[in-house]
Amino acid sequence: MTLDIITSRALHPVRHGFFTRKGGASSGIFHGLNCGFGSSDMPEVVAINRARVAAAMKVEADGIRTLNQIHSAIVVPAPFDGTPDADGVVTDRPGVVLSILTADCQPVLLADAKAGVIGAAHAGWKGAIGGVLEATVQAMRDLGATDIRAVIGPCISQRAYEVGPEMLDTFMAEDDDYARFFAQGQEDRMLFDLPGFGLSRLHAAGVEAEWTGHCTYSDPGQFYSFRRTTHAKEADYGRLIATIRL
Numbered sequence: 001m002t003l004d005i006i007t008s009r010a011l012h013p014v015r016h017g018f019f020t021r022k023g024g025a026s027s028g029i030f031h032g033l034n035c036g037f038g039s040s041d042m043p044e045v046v047a048i049n050r051a052r053v054a055a056a057m058k059v060e061a062d063g064i065r066t067l068n069q070i071h072s073a074i075v076v077p078a079p080f081d082g083t084p085d086a087d088g089v090v091t092d093r094p095g096v097v098l099s100i101l102t103a104d105c106q107p108v109l110l111a112d113a114k115a116g117v118i119g120a121a122h123a124g125w126k127g128a129i130g131g132v133l134e135a136t137v138q139a140m141r142d143l144g145a146t147d148i149r150a151v152i153g154p155c156i157s158q159r160a161y162e163v164g165p166e167m168l169d170t171f172m173a174e175d176d177d178y179a180r181f182f183a184q185g186q187e188d189r190m191l192f193d194l195p196g197f198g199l200s201r202l203h204a205a206g207v208e209a210e211w212t213g214h215c216t217y218s219d220p221g222q223f224y225s226f227r228r229t230t231h232a233k234e235a236d237y238g239r240l241i242a243t244i245r246l
Contacts, residue, residue, distance in 0.1 A: 003033065003056055004222070006212055008151040014111040014118060015057060016244035018153035018212065020222040024049045029234050034224070036101050036239025050241075057097050057243050064097045064243065065089065071126040075119075075139045087127050088136035090119040092143045094246040103224040104156040104216050106198045107242035110136060110207070112145035118244050119148075125167070128198055129174060137205045150202050150209040153242050154223050157215035158183060158193040161227075165190065216240070 003023035007016060024033025025048040030041045033049045051061040067076070068083045075088030078096050089098045098120040100107040105124035111117070121127070121136040133150075140148055162185050171178040181200075183191040195211040202209035216223040229237035 003052060005056065006153065006214065008210065008212065010149045010151050010208070010210055011109060011111045011244070012113075014113050014244060014246065016109050016111070016151075016242075017056065018107060018109075018214075018242045019053060019056075019240060020154075021224055021238060021240065022222065023052065025052075026238060029229075029236060030238040032224075032238065033241070034238030035241040036103075038101075039238055040236045041238065053241055053243060054097070057245055059095065059097050059245070063095075064099050066099050066101065067122070069101065069122045071122075071124055071130070073127065073131040073135045075121075075132070075135045077139070077143075087123070087132045088119065088121040088139065090117065090136060090139040090143060091246070092117045097243050097245040099241055099243045101239040101241055102153075102155065102216075103226040103229075103237050103239050106155040106194060107153040107240070108133060108136070108150055108198065108202075109153065109242055109244045110140060110148055110150040111244065112140065112148050114147060115143075115145045116246055117143045117145035118246055120242065120244055123152075123198055125192065125194060125197070128194070128201060129171065133198065133201045134205050137202070137207055148207045150207050152195050152198050152209065152211040154212060154214035154216050154240065155195055156217045156225065156227060158191050158196065160215055160217035161192045161194055162189050163192045164188070167192065
């Protein structure tokens with residue numbers, strides 16, 4: 001089955017893709033292109049899925065670099081051995097595929113095509129408020145990037161992201177202006193605009209950025225979603241992959 005890949009002109013001509021769950025070998029609750037070894041899916045099937053992604057990125061099956069994502073602002077340079085604890089990765093090496101795994105959090109791909117520098121970041125709300133996007137941008141600038149473009153891929157949208165008042169308190173403690181990313185929900189619940197927050201942080205860092213507009217929660221046929229799985233009381237969930245390479 002053909003893979004379904006979301007791309008953006010903003011990153012052209014750098015090869016990249018936000019892969020949907022279509023075209024994968026996983027079955028059951030993971031049906032589709034589950035690329036997360038951290039799930040309870042069969043490892044050999046996840047390996048098949050990753051090999052299909054590698055082929056789409058035109059590298060060998062083991063050519064995709066992945067992180068052990070910990071909701072931090074840690075950024076590492078690639079290539080590297082193993083799976084480092086980090087949530088951002090950058091490189092100026094042609095042929096190295098950077099990747100991020102998500103299931104509601106923001107996958108962010110960044111590129112300065114002229115300078116030959118790329119990056120990728122995993123930005124849930126903790127990572128975003130903790131500075132992972134700015135840290136990734138700075139790491140790219142340290143490699144010579146000057147005109148960085150960024151694209152936020154499929155993630156949970158505001159209409160689906162209900163949070164408690166304590167999360168609003170956390171954001172307000174950082175900056176009163178962050179109240180604009182929260183809308184009133186039912187009773188004391190709030191609706192948080194994760195991609196809007198990500199875009200604001202990128203713009204403040206001097207980066208031209210956009211969101212693809214895809215909500216992971218609202219489209220089960222296309223995307224995995226941790227929150228949707230939780231609400232459905234399913235046992236586990238798959239992970240989407242976003243990739244970029246020079």
